[in-house]
Amino acid sequence: MEIRKVAVIGAGVMGAGIAAHISNAGIPVILLDIVPEGADNRNVVAEGAVAKMLKTQPAPFMHKKNARLITTGNIEDNLDLLADCDWIIEAVIERLDIKQNLYRKIDAVRRPGSVVSSNTSTIPLRDLVDGQSDAFAADFMITHFFNPPRYMRLLEITAGDQTRAEVVESIRDFCDRSLGKGVVTCKDTPGFIANRIGIYWIQVAILEAMALGLTVEEADAVMGRPLGIPKTGVFGLSDLVGIDLMPHLMESMQRTLPKDDPFLEKSTIPDLISNMIADGYTGRKGKGGFYRLNRDGGKKVKESIDLKTGEYRPSVKAQMESLTAARHGGLKALVAHPDRGGQYVRRVMAQVLGYAARLVPEIADNILAVDEAMKLGYAWKYGPFELIDRIGTTDFVKLMESENLQVPPLLQRVGDGSFYRVQKGQLQYLDTAGNYQDVVRPDGVLLLSDIKRRSEPLAKNGSAALWDIGDGVVCLEYTSKMNAMDPDILALMRESVDIVTNGYKALVLHNEGDNYSVGANLGLLLFAANIGTWDQIEEMVEGGQQTYKALKYAPFPVVGAPSGMALGGGCETLLHCDAVQAHAETYIGLVEVGVGLIPGWGGCKEMLQRWITNKRRPGGPMPAVIKCFETISTATVAKSAAEAKDFLFFRPGDGITMNRDRLLADAKSRALELAQDYQPPEPIEIRLPGPTAKAAMEMAVKGVRLSGRATAHDVVVSMALAEMLSGGDTDITEPLTEDDLLALEREAFMSLIRHPDTLDRMEHMLETGKPLRN
Incomplete structure (x- = not known):
């Protein structure tokens, strides 16, 4: 049974949140609630719930456009809308009489074979179906979401004695693959598990x-x-x-x-x-x-x-x-x-x-x-x-x-x-009989932790490991604290290019940490700056640039598979991949300005190339440069994988996986698909406006400073970024190669790392975890 349209009855915090998350899966949703006494707008409860969710933080919607998939109504005028729904979810007040009365109305209008479920966790299923038709009981189950539905992965499901097996399987599969839930089967007991x-x-x-x-x-x-x-x-x-x-x-x-x-x-x-x-x-x-x-x-x-x-x-x-x-x-x-x-x-x-x-x-x-x-x-x-x-x-x-x-x-x-x-x-x-049973993963689930139990790494150091995940695909795993990028990770990245070239088909960048990577190891960088080893710092910056460039032009496809935070240097690794298969809850951005720096490992270069070659942008390089400047200078972080496409952190064709347990398998599949007749990307040159663009950005920065929204050092960092993004001493007639852009990045980065206010920002971030507004 395919779930193509869903209805949620009850637009309270829980019901509305469930509707929003179903829309995150790209599924149309009907959201109904009561008609308040004396209301001029009979749909005010459901409409108000959607409007409120568009302003709520953390956001129930992965992208605001998903709200368009929700059709609002009320249970007095619009129950007929349930007729073409495949799944109807009841999320009304926890009173048995109200629920049972609603079920009889639903049963009168629903399509035969459509699934009906309750979000209850306090009323037994056997009581809910008592007095209902046999056909209703056969299609009924409990689906207990946790609040907030977008972020809490658990979904507890309970079936009754009369519930059809195919009903349970259809909902389990949909909630697993499309909603990203960890579905756990419970017995009909108080509070479930x-x-x-x-x-x-x-x-x-x-x-x-x-x-x-x-x-x-x-x-x-x-x-x-x-x-x-x-x-x-x-x-x-x-x-x-x-x-x-x-x-x-x-x-x-x-x-x-x-x-x-x-x-x-x-x-x-x-x-x-x-x-x-x-x-x-x-x-x-x-x-x-x-x-x-x-x-x-x-x-x-x-x-x-x-x-x-x-x-x-x-x-x-x-x-x-x-x-x-x-x-x-x-x-x-x-x-x-x-x-x-x-x-x-x-x-x-x-x-x-x-x-x-x-x-x-x-x-x-x-x-x-x-x-x-x-x-x-x-x-x-x-x-x-x-x-x-x-x-x-x-x-x-x-x-x-x-x-x-x-x-x-x-x-x-x-x-x-x-x-x-x-x-x-x-x-x-x-098991309960005292015997050991294998833990069997569902079809389409591939966990790096399982691979690590049964194999040895192809290569390993203190901050990274390289694993054979089968079918000619290799996975590079970061293992440093918070998966911060450091020289060991860069070294194994370079080694992985040789290893994969000589015997494998593709490389996936993935780990099972809470976050893909929080960025470069700031402690190492600050230590080097405090003792004034500027040549070593510049070598490290150039080394990172060349490592990421080697990934981009490797003779095999590289697929990024992030989840959680992918910030700074972690974001930059993904910008250099052939494709990204991201978990839906990926929060990505170039945030270096928060510590007084600009992206130095090709992030500026990649964002410029993406926006200038983006077919949807207005003509000429100036709008692209300004868009990059706005995104990087404000340390913009996309709050979902869907939102990341708006900023071109991810390309329009990059994939999104809702269930994190399925992420590695999906990324591996994408890598194998790309490996067929793979050709590395062709280097491109771009033309930048030079001083004209820099002057426009300078005016914008001065305006923000006068309004009190930027500090003195914000201006310094922003102007270094503007110098780089405008192309420096160039004009629109002069093509710039990737190496030209990387040189501009390094120059801006090195000018900022020497600045005492930048060092203050870095130290404050390490000590407090919060940016310093100096």
């Missing part, structure tokens, strides 16, 4: 922090990064999702969970939290939460609530010996530490991980589904069973026993083994 465990984790962590007398900063520091959990920890996460949700979640769990469930023992809302909600301290959407920004006196002061008194005080960084131990010895050192931080982790994780082990196979058929749900739904780096393995199963059982907790059968079954193991390069997991 992620919220059943995640809400319990939050509640236990809050109660134990209070019991042990920890500050919110200490609790979040310990319960965050050392465990592979986002730095928001528990209290910061509660502020983010809304503290006022907690009573509703607890009520739902109290109403639906079995009476012997350990969750119920922890479901009481502390008085402190009840008082916070009553006073409007509901988190970031309210006056504040466990943290708040105090703006009294004209300054922003971050404050934290005292869990004993309920009073706010200035936030202080957590200082605990267990945190130091975790930085050096990892999770085991943290769990073993005797201070309050170690005790806190032991008490919380003994309960939460033990609870997760107790729930298999009640909530899911295997541990894979549980780990995947927590990683995708709560952004944990490791799932519960992966965390148990990292602690050690034997040690974890002892930990549970020391906390007087009953050890679940699944943990007893694993004994002194592990939940995961690698056998002959194959990742395996322990």
Whole structure:
């Protein structure tokens, strides 16, 4: 069954977000909601939701033009629009009577065989279909999206006893490939997987922090990064999702969970939290939460609530010996530490991980589904069973026993083994019967982590590795901190050209880090500048230029496969590729001006060539030069792969993959396609206006400076950029080669790296992670 058109009923935050993300896949969407009493515009709710999303940050739409794919209406006048929809998603208020009444209306107008699903996570599927027609029940399922739908990868699906298998498969495949979701099959149990465990984790962590007398900063520091959990920890996460949700979640769990469930023992809302909600301290959407920004006196002061008194005080960084131990010895050192931080982790994780082990196979058929749900739904780096393995199963059982907790059968079954193991390069997991099963990837999924388990790199150094990913294609992986570009990466890039030339068909640039690359290694550059090794810096700049140029003109195709941030020098690698197959959530830009520099590894040159040869631009080189200047001088970053095409960071023909797990396979396929009868690109020459263009850019910069939107050093950097982009001392009659443009880049870069204000910017960025406005 092909999904060609979708309807979403319910234009609240969740329903509207689902509609927006379906439009991100290029699919037309009908968005319906109620008609408010006395409204002149009967579609005002749905129309207002779309208008609001166009202004929301982070943006629900990957490109604003996607909003055109949404047709708005209301459930009184426009239910007939459902007749040609393949999938109808209900996202209305969590009341069974309202949902069932709506289903009867949907069933009367929908096309036979169309899928209907609910976004609920609190009402059992069996109750939702009770009293509905057999045909409706056969086409009905639950599809539980996580908020915000564009950014949260988890989609939990649940089918009923009557649901047709082909319905489930069609939705699973569409959500995987077209929406980029990690689809996890759940059983029809309260909270499904992620919220059943995640809400319990939050509640236990809050109660134990209070019991042990920890500050919110200490609790979040310990319960965050050392465990592979986002730095928001528990209290910061509660502020983010809304503290006022907690009573509703607890009520739902109290109403639906079995009476012997350990969750119920922890479901009481502390008085402190009840008082916070009553006073409007509901988190970031309210006056504040466990943290708040105090703006009294004209300054922003971050404050934290005292869990004993309920009073706010200035936030202080957590200082605990267990945190130091975790930085050096990892999770085991943290769990073993005797201070309050170690005790806190032991008490919380003994309960939460033990609870997760107790729930298999009640909530899911295997541990894979549980780990995947927590990683995708709560952004944990490791799932519960992966965390148990990292602690050690034997040690974890002892930990549970020391906390007087009953050890679940699944943990007893694993004994002194592990939940995961690698056998002959194959990742395996322990099933509920105590046997190991291979982890099988879906068709079209190729993970570099799997390749690395079963093979050795073709070449490797401290910052990069080269892998054979099959069929004559090689993958260059960056492994430096935050995948920052450094001399080792450049060296292996040069080596890869020789390796691929002598025995392979194509090269893919890809890694599975959070970010493709955050740019050049600023620390190395600042160190070299501080000791005045200007010749070495210029050699490094020229070396990067020539390395990227060698990639561009290699006798084989090079395909970039980025995800996450691709900034500065990382962006420049992609500009030199034959093609890019990008994950939809790629955020790309040339941001060097933020540290007082301009792109120096061919980024300016490539952007000029792209805009001047772009068929859609107005005639003459001046508009192209101005467009490059605007983009680079403002450190513009595209906030999606779709948006990146507007700025020509990606070409119109570059591909976009919605599901990150499918990115490498798609890039490999693109590389093999290009490898057939491949010919390197022909070098091109361009003509630039010279002083005429520079004068125009100078006038623009002076205007921005007079308006107060540019600092003194912004002007210095912008004029160096203008000199380079205008072509320097040239005119429109003189053709410039790539090497001419690269020489201009180097000259501008070297003039700026010597400037003390640039060095101040670089140092400030390294120390604070924020740009200095000097």
